[in-house]
Amino acid sequence: MTDATIAPTAGRPAATDPALEAYLEATREERHASYLELLRIPSISTLPEHAPDCRRAAAWIVAELTRIGFEHAEAAPTAGHPIVYADWLHAPGAPTVVVYCHYDVQPVDPIELWETAPFEPFIRDGRVVGRGAADDKGQVHMHLRAFEALFATRGRLPLNVKIVFEGEEESSSASLADWLRANRERLASDAIVISDTGFFEGNRPALCVGLRGLVYTQIDVTGPGQDMHSGGFGGLIENPANALARIIAELKDRQGVVQVPGFYDDVVRLTSAERRDLAAMAYDEEAVREHCAVPVLVGEAGYAPLERLGYRPTLDVNGIWGGFQGEGSKTIIPAQAHAKVSCRLVPNQDPDIIFERFEAYVREIAPPGVAVTVRKLGSGRPLAVSADDPIAATALEALEATFGAPPCLTRNGGSIPVAEMFTTLLGRAPVMLGFTNPDDHAHSPNEFMRLDNYETGIRTICLFWDLLPERMR
Ligand SMILES: [Zn+2]
Numbered sequence: 058m059t060d061a062t063i064a065p066t067a068g069r070p071a072a073t074d075p076a077l078e079a080y081l082e083a084t085r086e087e088r089h090a091s092y093l094e095l096l097r098i099p100s101i102s103t104l105p106e107h108a109p110d111c112r113r114a115a116a117w118i119v120a121e122l123t124r125i126g127f128e129h130a131e132a133a134p135t136a137g138h139p140i141v142y143a144d145w146l147h148a149p150g151a152p153t154v155v156v157y158c159h160y161d162v163q164p165v166d167p168i169e170l171w172e173t174a175p176f177e178p179f180i181r182d183g184r185v186v187g188r189g190a191a192d193d194k195g196q197v198h199m200h201l202r203a204f205e206a207l208f209a210t211r212g213r214l215p216l217n218v219k220i221v222f223e224g225e226e227e228s229s230s231a232s233l234a235d236w237l238r239a240n241r242e243r244l245a246s247d248a249i250v251i252s253d254t255g256f257f258e259g260n261r262p263a264l265c266v267g268l269r270g271l272v273y274t275q276i277d278v279t280g281p282g283q284d285m286h287s288g289g290f291g292g293l294i295e296n297p298a299n300a301l302a303r304i305i306a307e308l309k310d311r312q313g314v315v316q317v318p319g320f321y322d323d324v325v326r327l328t329s330a331e332r333r334d335l336a337a338m339a340y341d342e343e344a345v346r347e348h349c350a351v352p353v354l355v356g357e358a359g360y361a362p363l364e365r366l367g368y369r370p371t372l373d374v375n376g377i378w379g380g381f382q383g384e385g386s387k388t389i390i391p392a393q394a395h396a397k398v399s400c401r402l403v404p405n406q407d408p409d410i411i412f413e414r415f416e417a418y419v420r421e422i423a424p425p426g427v428a429v430t431v432r433k434l435g436s437g438r439p440l441a442v443s444a445d446d447p448i449a450a451t452a453l454e455a456l457e458a459t460f461g462a463p464p465c466l467t468r469n470g471g472s473i474p475v476a477e478m479f480t481t482l483l484g485r486a487p488v489m490l491g492f493t494n495p496d497d498h499a500h501s502p503n504e505f506m507r508l509d510n511y512e513t514g515i516r517t518i519c520l521f522w523d524l525l526p527e528r529m530r
Pocket residue numbers: 159192193226253
């Protein structure tokens with residue numbers, strides 16, 4: 058650590074802070090080696106056999122945080138994998154920020170589609186390739202290294218920081234809500250920054266200002282007490298698989314409009330200006346069609362693709378099963394049939410209300426002769442951050458200054474339950490500042506992060522922390 062009496066650089070863009078830039082330049086190779094080291098730990102949170110690896114990844118990060126200059130670094134035990142916490146609170150008068158990322162990763166199957174071993178990462182052609190390179194260990198590492206550069210060149214940070222790096226994000230964040238609740242006081246803050254999102258198409262810098270919510274259900278249809286002979290009973294009793302198919306067919310019409318009464322009642326409509334902005338954002342429908350290998354894109358009639366993706370709710374069957382699944386034929390009327398059905402929700406839809414309406418509708422359209430139950434398996438609220446929010450505005454400013462292009466505002470079609478947990482439990486909506494390239498293959502084989510996004514993103518983060526105290530005053 059260097060002399061702590063160095064003149065403060067608050068308010069001066071880190072991108073032009075020569076000491077910081079020189080430090081980042083001089084440590085580039087070592088930084089990349091460290092990034093790969095983190096990626097080598099197979100911290101797959103959902104597979105029990107990788108629990109020791111999750112603990113190893115947490116310990117690795119704790120050691121790094123301590124080395125860099127953080128205090129109180131710990132791998133806090135939970136019922137599942139540890140949550141890494143650390144803080145540095147020696148900037149009196151400056152804001153306090155909570156920084157969230159996750160160090161766990163998705164499983165690697167289908168392994169045969171990986172061109173290289175997922176946990177033997179490497180850098181080639183400006184890409185860091187390996188499981189977690191983008192989602193989300195790459196962003197964990199970016200934050201670590203941005204803080205390291207600030208500490209190393211100035212001996213201090215421009216604001217107060219509390220680190221929360223989770224190890225169960227890819228397996229539904231089972232322990233996070235309880236931990237946040239128990240640590241509410243300790244996490245008191247003026248801003249929450251989540252780095253688990255990415256750039257817009259064409260790798261254009263973006264700030265995610267909205268997330269869709271989710272309600273996840275299971276429909277169980279029960280008919281006869283056991284599978285029955287379709288010759289002996291076909292024509293006499295209702296077939297649960299047929300009944301389920303009828304129910305599913307009535308959930309949406311042929312224009313893609315969800316038929317659940319009241320489903321769209323609380324959806325916030327876009328203003329015409331917002332629709333214009335959205336229409337002006339380039340979106341390569343053909344590339345998406347090709348990427349998905351589908352003959353044509355479809356969706357709710359009357360809405361453009363980007364609007365359908367971020368601003369309109371959806372309803373999808375995620376799985377469906379029942380009856381005979383084996384080779385050949387078996388002539389039965391199955392005793393049961395089941396489906397997993399989920400809805401992506403947008404502001405201001407309430408997952409509990411949507412579930413109630415969904416359940417009532419499914420019961421109403423269920424044919425006689427079978428028993429139908431609808432269960433809620435999970436839910437999350439949609440989230441929207443105002444772009445005028447000073448923290449979001451500062452993030453946009455830092456992105457533009459470092460990447461040299463005006464960032465666009467995006468809504469993520471997915472859900473980040475964590476964002477909702479922070480909003481509900483800490484009473485503050487997070488700003489989602491993420492840097493991954495849109496073609497990163499997150500959750501898929503051959504995941505990668507563009508090295509430019511990683512390197513420039515570290516500069517963005519430094520500048521963001523430098524600007525924030527001034528902008529939040
Ligand atoms: Zn993630």
